[in-house]
Amino acid sequence: MVEFIDNPNQKNIIELRNIGQSYDGGNKWVIKDLDLVIEDKPDQGQFVVILGMSGSGKSTLLRYIAGLQEPTEGTVKLNDRPLGDDNRASMVFQQYSSLPWMTVLENVALALRYKGVSRKEREAQAMEIIKTMGLEGHEDKYAQYPSLSGGQLQRVAIGRSLLANSKILLMDEPFGALDIKTRLHMQDLLTSIWRKFQSTIVFVTHDIAEAVYLADDIYILQANPGQVARHIHVDLPLVRDRSTKRDPRFIELVHQVEDTMIELTEVVAK
Ligand SMILES: Nc1ncnc2c1ncn2[C@@H]1O[C@H](COP(=O)(O)OP(=O)(O)OP(=O)(O)O)[C@@H](O)[C@H]1O
Numbered sequence: 001m002v003e004f005i006d007n008p009n010q011k012n013i014i015e016l017r018n019i020g021q022s023y024d025g026g027n028k029w030v031i032k033d034l035d036l037v038i039e040d041k042p043d044q045g046q047f048v049v050i051l052g053m054s055g056s057g058k059s060t061l062l063r064y065i066a067g068l069q070e071p072t073e074g075t076v077k078l079n080d081r082p083l084g085d086d087n088r089a090s091m092v093f094q095q096y097s098s099l100p101w102m103t104v105l106e107n108v109a110l111a112l113r114y115k116g117v118s119r120k121e122r123e124a125q126a127m128e129i130i131k132t133m134g135l136e137g138h139e140d141k142y143a144q145y146p147s148l149s150g151g152q153l154q155r156v157a158i159g160r161s162l163l164a165n166s167k168i169l170l171m172d173e174p175f176g177a178l179d180i181k182t183r184l185h186m187q188d189l190l191t192s193i194w195r196k197f198q199s200t201i202v203f204v205t206h207d208i209a210e211a212v213y214l215a216d217d218i219y220i221l222q223a224n225p226g227q228v229a230r231h232i233h234v235d236l237p238l239v240r241d242r243s244t245k246r247d248p249r250f251i252e253l254v255h256q257v258e259d260t261m262i263e264l265t266e267v268v269a270k
């Protein structure tokens, strides 16, 4: 199990403590005694990847952080404060993350709609993000397939989340439905986003090579009950490109993560 030392001098951007989740009145706990603490790195941001077998609780953790679900037990804090309307993160899902009855511009500007920002200002800020996401020229299209491709729709969703809260971005298998070329492009776009906004990105994937390519830190969950079983720091250069994937250290890390995941399922199977 990964131990997260409670250091009162450390600022944490995400802190989950003693989390338990049961769905049948306490007979079965799908998550138990789970801790996950991510230190704030305000001038730098970071890329955190969560891996784990199906059912280990990855999506559930993201739902807690987004304020979409409360755990049965334990506490969830962002920026050392309880979640609230002004203290939550937004999430990009694998599919259906954009609202098809709204235009690209309306989708991206949505988060500001309830914050008392004028329409003109909302649209100006949204257009900035739309440019960053490479979607300029598409802002008046409806956010739906096939007028926009799968990759473009995911960029709309990422843009919307960025404008809602650029400090924390939650992504649940966001590239699972994309073809390989789009997926590789999106990986590099994301890396440039966290550098630009100094975001903390929490990213769930089943693709180990994608995890190692993107992550600063990988947390691996085990199932039954869901807990953070391992932490692997990715000691690759900060700036990565396709040549990184041929770096012997990259290949070694991919094997290390794979071996760890297999080892964890074998422990559970015993
Ligand atoms: N409403 C519910 N009722 C009962 N069990 C639930 C409910 N929602 C989630 N679970 C259980 O909680 C556990 C964690 O689910 P979660 O969706 O977080 O897993 P995951 O790690 O995201 O899996 P995957 O990789 O398949 O997406 C699973 O065992 C799931 O069956």
Ligand SMILES: [Mg+2]
Pocket: 058, 059, 060, 172
């Ligand atoms: Mg999931």
